[in-house]
Amino acid sequence: MIASLFVFTAVLIFATGVLVTGRLAFTVLFLSLTGVGLSVLFAVLGAWYAAAAELVLGAGLIPYLFHRVMIRLPKEVQEEKRDWVFPFQKKANRQQLPVSLKILPLSFLIFALISWFFIPVFFRSFSSFLVKLQSPEPFLNLLWETKKPDFLVFLIAVAALIFLMLADREETEAFSNRRNSATPETEKNTAEDNKTHTDKILPEEVQPVRTAVIQPEKTQPVMETENSTEKKQTNAVPETGSENENISGGKTRKPSKAQEKHSQDANGTHPERKNRRFKSRKYRGTKKWKNENGTKDEGGNGK
Amino acid sequence: MIKALSYYGPFAMEWYFCVLFCFLGLYGALMMKSSFRRLASLVLMFSSMLPALIICGKFTEDMHTTQAMAVSLIFLQVLITATGLAVIRKTIPLKLFRNIKQKENEKEN
Numbered sequence: 001m002i003a004s005l006f007v008f009t010a011v012l013i014f015a016t017g018v019l020v021t022g023r024l025a026f027t028v029l030f031l032s033l034t035g036v037g038l039s040v041l042f043a044v045l046g047a048w049y050a051a052a053a054e055l056v057l058g059a060g061l062i063p064y065l066f067h068r069v070m071i072r073l074p075k076e077v078q079e080e081k082r083d084w085v086f087p088f089q090k091k092a093n094r095q096q097l098p099v100s101l102k103i104l105p106l107s108f109l110i111f112a113l114i115s116w117f118f119i120p121v122f123f124r125s126f127s128s129f130l131v132k133l134q135s136p137e138p139f140l141n142l143l144w145e146t147k148k149p150d151f152l153v154f155l156i157a158v159a160a161l162i163f164l165m166l167a168d169r170e171e172t173e174a175f176s177n178r179r180n181s182a183t184p185e186t187e188k189n190t191a192e193d194n195k196t197h198t199d200k201i202l203p204e205e206v207q208p209v210r211t212a213v214i215q216p217e218k219t220q221p222v223m224e225t226e227n228s229t230e231k232k233q234t235n236a237v238p239e240t241g242s243e244n245e246n247i248s249g250g251k252t253r254k255p256s257k258a259q260e261k262h263s264q265d266a267n268g269t270h271p272e273r274k275n276r277r278f279k280s281r282k283y284r285g286t287k288k289w290k291n292e293n294g295t296k297d298e299g300g301n302g303k
Numbered sequence: 304m305i306k307a308l309s310y311y312g313p314f315a316m317e318w319y320f321c322v323l324f325c326f327l328g329l330y331g332a333l334m335m336k337s338s339f340r341r342l343a344s345l346v347l348m349f350s351s352m353l354p355a356l357i358i359c360g361k362f363t364e365d366m367h368t369t370q371a372m373a374v375s376l377i378f379l380q381v382l383i384t385a386t387g388l389a390v391i392r393k394t395i396p397l398k399l400f401r402n403i404k405q406k407e408n409e410k411e412n
Contacts, residue, residue, distance in 0.1 A: 027343050031384060034350050042373070047357050047366055050373035054353070057381050 032061040318358070324351035342387035349380040 035058020042051035324347055331344025353373055360369025 027339075028388075030343075031346060038350065038353055041354055042357055045357050045361050047360065047370050047373060049370045050353070050357060050377065053374050053377040057377060057384070061384070 028061055032058050034058065035061065318355065321351045321355040324348075325355075327351075338390070339387060342383055345383050346380055346387075349376055349383070352376065353380075 035054050037058075039051045039055035039058060042048075042054060328344045328346075328348030328351060332341050332348065335341050335344060353376055356369055356373050356376065360366045360373075363369075
């Protein structure tokens, strides 16, 4: 008898895991084992018809379980099965599982406490209901007369249960709203924004704004030397202009390596990074600095 | 606690678990969004109610009435189980094989 009761309790504890995971094969296994365990329990208690019926239910599920386990699905089906969600459940709802799991241990503890107080009224009302089954009194009156304080405890327990369910539902809905507000496109955009700007090629519409930031006015006074007018022209499109002819001896000057790098940077690198480089004292007045700005004072053209 | 356990005889722990899992099943049936989990929760409720019913019959020594009620509960349980399994059996393979056929058609195209 103790063994059958142990089987029953163990199987029901296993059922909690089944409910949390929601695996199909485990659930069928749980149903089958529970049926067999209950049939043993009923047989021990002398309820033969109920034991037989429960055994049919438990044993009848074994072929289905065998069928599920033995069928080997092809690889494609198995891959699809991983992403499969139970009917009427959206895939996004899978994200809500952790929220439910957060509250599940707490709810389990509260249920344990509630059920501890609920045992007396459950036992007394049910047994007295069975005894007075033929009595004309309504069930609620019978329940009320058996034990009033226990019935109040029962009402309090139900109220606590409803409160807990509402709290869980609100939290779940808030979570789902948060998930729904973040659409896949915005998520993608934020993921791109989080990347470094060096990895990202800016769209053409954004480029003029960023290139304007690259050449701040603060750098201009530093560079105002003999070739100040020349600098302004070099930043423009290198066409065959009069001033450019003076510099390069009448020929159209090729853009220096530094200039090429400048243009690349304007397209590729982050403007603030470029600014930092311009402003830094390290390059001020050096050969590299001047070459970057197109002057030919010291070597020129980066040679 | 020990007094309360001894008061209800050798089935005290079973009473405790029955009520506990009945509440758990109720919670699952009301809160779970998946229909499969709801059905499993209902079955859990029935499974926890059955031994309570049988033990009540044992105490009241009215096993015939108890068995009649228990068998009717088992019948309901079988109905729910069959419905759940039928729904699952019908939905899973269709969805899976439909996706495979779509992929095959895409590959051919």
